[in-house]
Amino acid sequence: MLKFLSRILGVPLSAEDRASVFAAMMGNRSKEGAIEFFRDGASHNTAKSGALLGAQGIFVVVDIFALDHGWPRNLVLAATLVMLAGSLIVMTNLRGTLSPYRNTPDGPPVDAVRRVFMLVLTRSLRFNVALYLTFLSIVLLALAALAFLR
Numbered sequence: 001m002l003k004f005l006s007r008i009l010g011v012p013l014s015a016e017d018r019a020s021v022f023a024a025m026m027g028n029r030s031k032e033g034a035i036e037f038f039r040d041g042a043s044h045n046t047a048k049s050g051a052l053l054g055a056q057g058i059f060v061v062v063d064i065f066a067l068d069h070g071w072p073r074n075l076v077l078a079a080t081l082v083m084l085a086g087s088l089i090v091m092t093n094l095r096g097t098l099s100p101y102r103n104t105p106d107g108p109p110v111d112a113v114r115r116v117f118m119l120v121l122t123r124s125l126r127f128n129v130a131l132y133l134t135f136l137s138i139v140l141l142a143l144a145a146l147a148f149l150r
Contacts (some may be wrong), residue, residue, distance in 0.1 A: 011121045022117050031113055037078045038116040047092035047122035052127065056087045057136055059141065066144060075144035079137045086133030093123045 006013040012021045026034050063080040067073065 003069040009125055011125045013130070018121065022114065025117070026113070034113045035116055038113065038120050042116065042123055045120065046093055049127055049130075050088045052090050052130060052134065053087060053094075054082055056090070056131075059083055059134070059137060060087075063141065066141065069148075071115040071144045071148040075140050075147065079144065080141035082133050082140060083137040086137065089126050089133070090130035091148055093126055 002013055006017060012018045025037070029037060060080065060083055063076055063083065066076045
């Protein structure tokens with residue numbers, strides 16, 4: 001079940017799978033090269049998140065149009081709330097990326113490579129969940145449109 005969920009969400013969920021993916025992505029890269037590689041991945045996720053947020057904004061406008069024009073209120077409100085949930089999730093990907101480099105005062109030294117890798121994984125997970133919620137919202141809106149046309 002974890003493998004199936006991992007495939008759907010697009011990220012390795014078990015510790016063993018994360019270690020395997022980390023090793024494969026590290027390859028023969030130096031520490032600096034690996035950090036740059038993973039930071040590019042985090043940056044890519046940030047850019048995709050911004051684009052998704054823009055698309056979600058367009059669909060919220062469509063939701064408001066639908067409410068103003070008498071589409072089935074329950075379906076449109078459900079679509080809007082699901083879209084809002086997706087928006088709130090994807091907005092967390094727009095935060096800064098300096099946390100992987102911060103040492104804790106009483107903890108071991110930071111392994112920046114692993115922490116940037118984990119940043120990529122968490123941003124990927126949040127993006128994919130927000131994308132699925134966006135899709136669900138669009139399906140609800142389409143159902144509202146079909147009900148309105150009847």
